[in-house]
Amino acid sequence: MNHKVKPTCRKGKNVKIQLIFNPHSGRGKSLKMFPHILKRLRDAGYEVIPHRTMYRFHATEIVKNLNLYETDALVSLGGDGTAFEVLNGIMNNPEKNVPPIALIPVGTGNSFVKDMNIFTVEEGIRALQEGKHKAADVIRFTTDHTPWYFVNNMGFGFVADVSLWSEPYKKLGQTAYAMGVLREMLRLKPIHVTMEIDGQKVEHNANFVYFCNSVWVAGNMKISPNSKFDDGLMEVMVLNAIDRPELFKTFPKVFNGSHIEHPAVKVYQAKHVKVSSDPQKFCNPDGEIFGVTPLEVKILPGMVRYYYLEKPDPSDKDSSR
Known part of the structure; x- marks a missing residue:
């Protein structure tokens, strides 16, 4: 609306x-x-x-x-x-x-x-x-004919499977997520993904797909370091299929954002995406576990506003975060 x-x-x-x-x-x-x-x-x-x-x-x-x-x-x-x-x-x-x-x-x-x-x-x-508050884009995703909204990130495949497994152990904090990562690495299987990105059809044999509106996920992971929540675009990140040893070596790079430099990572900028997967997969919008592929995902520019703090001037030695 x-x-x-x-x-x-x-x-x-x-x-x-x-x-x-x-x-x-x-x-x-x-x-x-x-x-x-x-x-x-x-x-x-x-x-x-x-x-x-x-x-x-x-x-x-x-x-x-x-x-x-x-x-x-x-x-x-x-x-x-x-x-x-x-x-x-x-x-x-x-x-x-x-x-x-x-x-x-x-x-x-x-x-x-x-x-x-x-x-x-x-x-x-x-x-x-x-x-002080500023406008933020909202991303609408439609699953099973029902629209939902998020401002952070949503994925399916490996990343959502980790969230799905670790949800019952959420009281353990980051430990639960780390345990889920290790478990899903052992169960790693690629999925076939078909997307229509702003009218252009692409296909991937992928470990996961992530729709990003902002930088951070799971608290301290820079999943999409180049994302901006107010630019009218979402980043669609695809990790093309890699084996377990390569994923194990690459995954820690998500904490500083350097994982996007891996040749298996493909990032699209988009306003409107239709996506399906084989097999059908659960999603994790803003860390919540619900929704399944296929999906329709669309950016809604500047729909809400959030209070924020100005970033300190690096030249001001007395400034604090």
């Missing part, structure tokens, strides 16, 4: 915030931090209305039914999964005025918020208080 993003949110008194709070984020960190964060915001003069999520996609239901005309800012207190649910609530809310979104990172990965130059809870609160 077509939304009109609200102008810059007022500061302090008379600012109405809808705070979406996932108590399970970050292995319980969110639950521990919630009273402190709520007090900080109210002491700063904000009118804060908290909403505690009780089950999966509850945040989507909450935001979908909010009166956005009477909301100055949305706060997502959680991780990438909570932010994903909040976004889908916004995109399915019938009102056209969309307030800016503040991300306060208390999840396991906290990937997309890093693109906002926010790395800690304190920085998330400070970004809201400073009041």
